[in-house]
Amino acid sequence: MNDSTPKKPTEIVGVTSIYGEHEEWATNLGEKTIHAKRMPGFFRNVKYVTESIWLFFFVGAYMRWDGVQAIILDVNHRQFRFFHLTILPQDIWMVSLLLLILAMTLFAVTSVASRVFCGYFCFQTAWVDLFTWIEGKIEGTPSHRHKLDEAPWNKDKIIKKVSKHFIWLVISILTGISATVWFEDAYQYWHDLMHFNLTIIETVTLISFTLGTYFLAGFMREQVCLWLCPYARIQAVMADSQTIFPTYDVYRGEPRGKIRRGVAVDHDTQGDCIDCFQCVQVCPTGVDIREGQQLGCITCGLCLDACDSIMDKIGRPRGLIRYASLDEMEGRPVKKVYQHPRTLVYIGIILFALAGVIYGMTHLGSLKLRVDPERQPLYTSMSDGSIQNKYEFKVLNKTDKDVFVKVTAEHGVEGQILIGADQPKQLTHGKSTSFTIFVKVAGNKVKSDVSKIEFKVTNIDDPKMKAEYTSIFNAPKP
Amino acid sequence: MSDNHNSTGATTTGHLWDDDLADFTNQPPKWWMLGLAASAIWVVVYWTMYPGIPFAINGTFFKGLGLPGLNLQLPGTDSKDAGKWTAIKELAIDQKELDDVRKPFEDKLKDMTPAAILADEKLSEYVARSGKVLFSDNCAACHGQNGVGTVQAGKFAMREKGLMAPILRDDDWLYGGEVEAIHETIMGGRQGMMTAHKDTLSAQQIDDVAHYVKAMSEEGKDKADADTAVAAGKKVFAESDCTACHGADAHGIQAMGSANLTDKVWRFDGSLEGIKQTITYGVNSGDENARIAVMPNFTEAGKLSAVEMKKLAVYVYKFGGGVAAAAPVAEAAPAAEAAPAAN
Numbered sequence: 121m122n123d124s125t126p127k128k129p130t131e132i133v134g135v136t137s138i139y140g141e142h143e144e145w146a147t148n149l150g151e152k153t154i155h156a157k158r159m160p161g162f163f164r165n166v167k168y169v170t171e172s173i174w175l176f177f178f179v180g181a182y183m184r185w186d187g188v189q190a191i192i193l194d195v196n197h198r199q200f201r202f203f204h205l206t207i208l209p210q211d212i213w214m215v216s217l218l219l220l221i222l223a224m225t226l227f228a229v230t231s232v233a234s235r236v237f238c239g240y241f242c243f244q245t246a247w248v249d250l251f252t253w254i255e256g257k258i259e260g261t262p263s264h265r266h267k268l269d270e271a272p273w274n275k276d277k278i279i280k281k282v283s284k285h286f287i288w289l290v291i292s293i294l295t296g297i298s299a300t301v302w303f304e305d306a307y308q309y310w311h312d313l314m315h316f317n318l319t320i321i322e323t324v325t326l327i328s329f330t331l332g333t334y335f336l337a338g339f340m341r342e343q344v345c346l347w348l349c350p351y352a353r354i355q356a357v358m359a360d361s362q363t364i365f366p367t368y369d370v371y372r373g374e375p376r377g378k379i380r381r382g383v384a385v386d387h388d389t390q391g392d393c394i395d396c397f398q399c400v401q402v403c404p405t406g407v408d409i410r411e412g413q414q415l416g417c418i419t420c421g422l423c424l425d426a427c428d429s430i431m432d433k434i435g436r437p438r439g440l441i442r443y444a445s446l447d448e449m450e451g452r453p454v455k456k457v458y459q460h461p462r463t464l465v466y467i468g469i470i471l472f473a474l475a476g477v478i479y480g481m482t483h484l485g486s487l488k489l490r491v492d493p494e495r496q497p498l499y500t501s502m503s504d505g506s507i508q509n510k511y512e513f514k515v516l517n518k519t520d521k522d523v524f525v526k527v528t529a530e531h532g533v534e535g536q537i538l539i540g541a542d543q544p545k546q547l548t549h550g551k552s553t554s555f556t557i558f559v560k561v562a563g564n565k566v567k568s569d570v571s572k573i574e575f576k577v578t579n580i581d582d583p584k585m586k587a588e589y590t591s592i593f594n595a596p597k598p
Numbered sequence: 599m600s601d602n603h604n605s606t607g608a609t610t611t612g613h614l615w616d617d618d619l620a621d622f623t624n625q626p627p628k629w630w631m632l633g634l635a636a637s638a639i640w641v642v643v644y645w646t647m648y649p650g651i652p653f654a655i656n657g658t659f660f661k662g663l664g665l666p667g668l669n670l671q672l673p674g675t676d677s678k679d680a681g682k683w684t685a686i687k688e689l690a691i692d693q694k695e696l697d698d699v700r701k702p703f704e705d706k707l708k709d710m711t712p713a714a715i716l717a718d719e720k721l722s723e724y725v726a727r728s729g730k731v732l733f734s735d736n737c738a739a740c741h742g743q744n745g746v747g748t749v750q751a752g753k754f755a756m757r758e759k760g761l762m763a764p765i766l767r768d769d770d771w772l773y774g775g776e777v778e779a780i781h782e783t784i785m786g787g788r789q790g791m792m793t794a795h796k797d798t799l800s801a802q803q804i805d806d807v808a809h810y811v812k813a814m815s816e817e818g819k820d821k822a823d824a825d826t827a828v829a830a831g832k833k834v835f836a837e838s839d840c841t842a843c844h845g846a847d848a849h850g851i852q853a854m855g856s857a858n859l860t861d862k863v864w865r866f867d868g869s870l871e872g873i874k875q876t877i878t879y880g881v882n883s884g885d886e887n888a889r890i891a892v893m894p895n896f897t898e899a900g901k902l903s904a905v906e907m908k909k910l911a912v913y914v915y916k917f918g919g920g921v922a923a924a925a926p927v928a929e930a931a932p933a934a935e936a937a938p939a940a941n
Contacts, residue, residue, distance in 0.1 A: 497744065500919070501862060501863065503768060510767075
């Protein structure tokens with residue numbers, strides 16, 4: 121037991137309130153619902169355009185190419201198809217480069233213009249924007265919405281809420297379906313869906329995507345950005361003093377003060393900010409940009425539109441809130457985009473990865489050869505003193521036709537004979553065919569215990585279609 | 599942290615640390631308590647659904663109430679138990695799934711000769727895969743993994759007595775390397791035989807003939823015959839009973855299983871000492887130092903099924919040393935049809 125007298129809880133609260141996040145407690149826990157105002161403007165329009173790219177997500181899977189789905193990530197059959205390109209698991213290294221490109225693009229963009237991904241393109245932003253747009257159409261302006269939330273349940277409220285949630289759910293279900301149809305034949309999926317004939321994986325995917333969309337975009341909203349999304353944290357290390365953010369020009373704006381109609385404003389003593397709170401009201405995450413760059417800011421520029429419209433009204437120049445870097449704000453010389461070494465490094469990595477993907481795409485080839493030499497034993501001594509090695513050939517035929525190939529070998533040991541290669545080998549289309557080839561060499565020709573040998577399979581009808589693989593020929597030490 | 603956390607006006611536990619740190623006596627959240635209760639109920643449900651209750655009912659263990667939607671029914675079992683899970687049932691069903699995939703192949707193999715199997719590319723590929731397991735289980739103990747053989751004694755416990763098994767990968771065969779001959783060897787077993795010469799030949803004669811045999815392998819028979827250094831051995835070889843089994847040309851006689859002495863592959867130790875030991879004490883001659891060469895009969899007591907032995911014959915043939923049959927492959931097909939009658 122502690123000897124000191126227990127203090128009252130009120131005193132304890134006083135001490136713990138020194139923690140900064142105490143102020144945002146209600147917002148961060150979603151105890152305060154944010155109903156952002158929708159104002160027209162340049163950045164609002166940009167946001168509509170960038171967000172509408174997501175429409176492709178809903179319709180893209182229904183494109184056909186040569187009678188099959190144009191873009192399909194067919195995990196079940198272990199192949200990705202992009203129009204006439206088929207990517208098999210052997211080519212999956214390109215996907216890692218593609219992911220590298222995407223990550224580096226994100227980094228490069230963030231180093232130049234901060235979280236534009238968050239503000240304009242992120243699916244959370246896009247879906248929340250759609251959901252709140254619907255909410256606004258049904259329930260009215262933000263003040264109406266706040267009132268409706270607090271109003272007692274009556275017929276009007278029930279009709280509005282039910283219709284809103286119904287539309288939300290329909291969009292969520294469409295999202296769930298769209299997330300699935302990229303991975304299998306879209307039309308077959310709809311057929312199965314209409315007959316309640318989905319597999320367990322399809323059903324679970326549909327339900328989890330539907331519920332995920334419904335709750336994340338309908339209820340969690342800015343909470344996802346505030347404390348669920350790791351990218352909000354990562355961005356801090358990618359931004360520096362050259363990065364542009366939506367910034368409140370504190371030198372121009374402060375001291376802020378109200379203005380009254382007919383009363384002249386002394387611009388020497390009063391800043392341009394009239395404390396109208398429009399920038400806070402339009403913010404989808406409910407932050408006050410005038411407090412500076414912060415975690416909650418998704419840099420969507422909506423506050424710029426709001427502030428500019430007010431500046432127009434009060435006859436002050438636009439740009440009290442604008443995209444500006446820390447350098448600009450603190451009066452340091454503003455460097456050009458290309459004077460940003462870190463961005464250049466990101467772009468260098470992007471180009472490197474892009475070169476890899478382009479190389480891969482143009483060198484996909486139709487045949488892929490792999491040769492495994494037998495390891496136990498490494499070689500067999502034959503009765504006439506010759507040395508025989510056994511090789512397991514695996515040839516992947518990526519074309520859609522069966523082809524016949526002949527097997528040849530180069531280098532290796534002088535006078536080597538390929539046994540089992542006299543007949544052309546049939547390669548099944550879209551599959552890996554394996555066969556065994558022996559290589560026999562006269563004992564006195566062996567110069568080294570390990571010799572390089574290069575195997576080649578060539579289509580007998582089209583000598584350009586070939587694949588090579590370098591292996592070794594083992595022999596006893598001469 | 600704030601008033602939000604004490605909206606119910608809960609008191610503290612009365613304990614205080616570091617001047618201002620206290621515990622509220624708030625209840626755990628309702629969702630958390632519901633989760634706890636639901637977990638407790640689920641434990642009971644789970645326990646009764648699975649065979650988890652250690653009581654015998656009617657002399658058999660309690661099989662559980664079963665899982666709705668589960669259909670684990672083995673052929674020949676009670677359909678009432680289809681929803682009841684056991685580990686052994688799951689294993690049996692997994693095995694059945696594999697057997698179903700294999701069945702079309704296995705059915706074909708029943709009526710085919712090893713030569714016909716070998717001629718069929720798909721079947722011989724299948725056999726090459728399943729043969730590996732059979733070989734490892736039944737053959738590798740003597741012949742070594744992948745048929746590398748043992749030509750020198752003492753490597754493993756079972757060979758300490760001198761049991762040595764030939765390499766199966768090369769093209770030197772005591773009893774013939776055609777797939778049918780290999781099949782015959784597996785089905786009937788083999789027993790090597792060479793008499794001990796310690797009583798019929800002097801130590802000098804054994805030494806001479808060993809030199810000659812070694813020269814035949816290293817230089818070829820013609821050169822060894824012309825080599826005056828081993829002329830004494832050549833004389834012994836020709837005049838004693840060597841040629842009776844190994845043949846005048848020393849190529850061996852496959853019908854007897856006698857070794858070809860002119861090639862580079864040795865059935866037993868090919869060093870001079872090794873050759874001398876073989877000549878002195880023979881093979882399976884009853885002498886305690888004799889070489890032991892016994893291939894068991896795999897048909898006896900159902901060690902292996904007919905199909906398994908066919909698989910092994912093809913598998914061993916495909917090690918790389920198999921000798922193509924004299925008859926063209928096309929004639930193997932009628933042989934396959936005739937096979938059931940022969941069985």
